[in-house]
Amino acid sequence: MRGLLLFLMFVPVLAAQAFAHPHVFADVKVKVLYDATGFVGIENHWTYDEAYSIAMLSSVDKDGDGKISTGEQSSLQTAILGPIEKSNYYNYVQAGSKFLSAKRVRDFKASMVKGKLVLDFVTEFSMPAGVDWTMLVAVVADPTNYIQMTTDMENADVDAPKSLEVEYFSDALDGLTLFKAFRSEIEGLYLRFKKK
DSSP, rough: HHHHHHHHHHHHHHHHHHSSSSSEEEEEEEEEEETEEEEEEEEEEEEOOOHHHHHHHHHHOOSSSSOOOOHHHHHHHHHHHHHGGGGGEEEEETTTTOOOOOOOEEEEEEEEEETTEEEEEEEEEEEEEEEEEEEEEEOOOOTTOOOOEEEGGGGGGGOTTTTEEEEEEEOOOTEEEEETTTOOOOOOEEEEEEEE
């Protein structure tokens, strides 16, 4: 009986440890997108490790040509982005004391580059610009750490019209309680914008 109780006590610990180490690796680059109305999305560029890339290619490559054809794009989008739709496609944007909800994904494209699966897509959001500064923090990461996403926030870019003033920098997420489930080494992209 004591052994069963000890086992039941450690089941949550074992379950947590199952998610503690990554099984998939992805290098991520982002570009934050604005239009005349304000913040409208994050352009994602994900490059996966070779083992995951080969597995995903073999699951969708119906014609066996080693490439991802136009007809195979939607299957790959469903397989990879479908399960993480409820997690904002791992695009987390904090505005004040809440996360913005992703509206949809557009411009999905998958390709094989030097043996690695590369995904390009835009996650759409909506946060209008005003005459005063609007502050956001953007993070692209898997909080479960099943996929270790190394996001290069130091080289993140912003695309904004001249009618908006935008400032941004990358930094640690220290003190941002909405990101407490994320690993400590993950950086966010801090943004502020307003109408000129």
